[in-house]
Amino acid sequence: MSEALGKEFTLPLGPMHVALEEPMYFKVTVEGERVRHVEITSGHVHRGMEALATKRNLFQNIVLTERVCSLCSNSHPLTYCMAIENLAGIEVPRRAQYLRVLADEIKRVASHLFNVAILAHIIGYKSLFMHVMEVREIMQDVKETVYGNRMDLAANTLGGVKNDVDAQLFGYITRSLQRLEGHMQEIIDIYASNPMLCSRTVGVGVLPKDEAIRYGLVGPVARGSGLAVDVRRDAPYGIYPELSFNVITETGGDVHSRAMVRLREVNESISLIRQIAANLPEGKLTAPLPVIPAGQGCARTEAPRGELFYFIRTDESDIPTRLKWRVPSYMNWDALEVMMKDCAVADVSLIVNSIDPCVSCTER
Amino acid sequence: MTPTNKSNEIVHDALLQATELATQWTFDVKQNAFGWLRLNNTESLRPAAKALAENGARLCTMTAYVEERGENSNKKAIAYHFALANTVVTVTVPLYTAGCDTPVAVPSITSWFRNADWNEREFHEMFGIDIVDHPNPKRLFLDERLDAGIMSSLIPFSAMVHGAATRNLWEQVMAAKGVDITGSDGSYGLENPHGAPTDISTPPIEEPTFTPVSATAPENGN
Structure with missing residues (x-):
């Protein structure tokens, strides 16, 4: 028995696993309890969506891109619309820019809280998992009340937004933020100092800063390794240049650091939503649309998981000849082989969750 | 349009030196810059990638595509998208030559950009574009039993x-x-x-025969 423990074995993990949100398959080579090598196999939810986008017109693709995945469902149509607006030189009205950022930050809060809740679930801290999910329900209720849906908000359209948010709704949003804020400090304190939580997350799944740069990582994964990249600041879009916020970084590069970045970013998002509520200008919701010319355009936004990139090519028809998107999980997933190197087998699912993987987004 | 800030100028000059081609610039309403460079052939890709890497660019992604719509078109190209602060530079490489649409192989740029690995494997399996010197030429999404480029076959x-x-x-x-x-x-x-x-020919279908519809009612009154 002791002789067998010293040998290397290949351990299949996934594609269906209780601790994985979506199908992923890892061939993990283990030596005793330590992971020596990870081979990632993907493609279980590849749906050919980019090909599908070239069969639909520019408006239909707003609906399609919103359905790439649910957690960052607002970021996709937003960035898609921005790529076309950049291509055609469309200037979105200021009120619409505010409302776009509002929808994006509401989604970011819900997405981040979901990820840190799953962290608690994986380590067996069930009461914390239930509590964070219950707190997250505040933002789910906001989405349902303001947009009529808990996940796909249908907020964006070419040249602006589809629906207005009136003063009464903003009053509701503000009261909801007060409720949320009341819980956030307590949750952050628990994640920052709880001995059980820290013992499972500090020093686990370490990604050094130089590796984060080498893999081209983005979002909370990169920021957790001390790499201060954030499209909202680096290549400002929408109304972000007029809003005040901090780019949150941690230096540990581990599971704990990535969770703390997300939790502290929730507070930044709350601040951004408050600024929007206080400064929302009157005005139109959409810009007049020109004929979309033949050409090519790019756009980048900061989705909850990091930089989201869209590229579109058009001819003179209303159907794109090519639509490409690259989500942050694409690179973050690849870098799992660094984070999992020499980790304990029991930590594999915890490390996978720490990149907040979005498999549906990645495989398209 | 010409580059408007120091960062763009550095990228512009580096690419000009590496490829002897000028980058075209467009800007969004927030003055974020988008550089567009079209190479003449795949030979210039490595120098361009090297120049971008040396100036701190990060590879965002790659887009393989067919340049013209239509079932018979096979003029493929790859757009390499790089980010540098508020600048995105797209370097496009055509994979066809005059009179020949069969895509030529492209050199891997994983030597300078580690995250090119997945992108190159993806366009190989989806578009059937061969890559030279790829360090890990395995399938990414599609099963090994499927032909390369099968997703674009009719x-x-x-x-x-x-x-x-x-x-x-x-x-x-x-x-x-x-x-x-x-x-x-x-x-x-x-x-x-x-x-x-797959032979999809179907056996001939016999045309059914119908009783002609009469303009007048039958004599028996039914």
Whole structure:
């Protein structure tokens, strides 16, 4: 028995696993309890969506891109619309820019809280998992009340937004933020100092800063390794240049650091939503649309998981000849082989969750 | 348009030196810059990638595409998208030459950009574009048994809706009962549904005959 423990074995993990949100398959080579090598196999939810986008017109693709995945469902149509607006030189009205950022930050809060809740679930801290999910329900209720849906908000359209948010709704949003804020400090304190939580997350799944740069990582994964990249600041879009916020970084590069970045970013998002509520200008919701010319355009936004990139090519028809998107999980997933190197087998699912993987987004 | 800030100028000059080609610039309403450079051939890709890497660029992604819409078009190209602060530079490489649409192989740029690995494997399997010197040339999303570029091959709608698998199953059921329904040639090309090309020809359908509709009511009054 002791002789067998010293040998290397290949351990299949996934594609269906209780601790994985979506199908992923890892061939993990283990030596005793330590992971020596990870081979990632993907493609279980590849749906050919980019090909599908070239069969639909520019408006239909707003609906399609919103359905790439649910957690960052607002970021996709937003960035898609921005790529076309950049291509055609469309200037979105200021009120619409505010409302776009509002929808994006509401989604970011819900997405981040979901990820840190799953962290608690994986380590067996069930009461914390239930509590964070219950707190997250505040933002789910906001989405349902303001947009009529808990996940796909249908907020964006070419040249602006589809629906207005009136003063009464903003009053509701503000009261909801007060409720949320009341819980956030307590949750952050628990994640920052709880001995059980820290013992499972500090020093686990370490990604050094130089590796984060080498893999081209983005979002909370990169920021957790001390790499201060954030499209909202680096290549400002929408109304972000007029809003005040901090780019949150941690230096540990581990599971704990990535969770703390997300939790502290929730507070930044709350601040951004408050600024929007206080400064929302009157005005139109959409810009007049020109004929979309033949050409090519790019756009980048900061989705909850990091930089989201869209590229579109058009001819003179209303159907794109090519639509490409690259989500942050694409690179973050690849870098799992660094984070999992020499980790304990029991930590594999915890490390996978720490990149907040979005498999549906990645495989398209 | 010309570059407007120091960062863009550095990228512009580095690419000009590496490729002897000038980058074109566009800007969004927030003055974020977008550089567009089209290389003449794949030979210039490595120098361009090297120049961008040396100036701190990060590879965002790559887009393989067919340049013209249409079933017969096969003029493929790859757009390499790089980010540098508020600048995105797209370097496009055509993969065809005059009179020849068969895509040429492209050199891997993983030496300078580690995250090119997945992108290159993806366009190899989706578009059938070969990569030179890729360190890990395995499938990314699609199973090894599928042909490279299969996603862009034409599958006639009739082939799908005829339900080759269903017909195959039906033939097996009937064969078990000793009934031959496969026709005189013994097959409709359906023994290997994964093989290509699948013969999708269907047996001639006899036109049904109808009683002509009379303009007047029948004499018996029915």
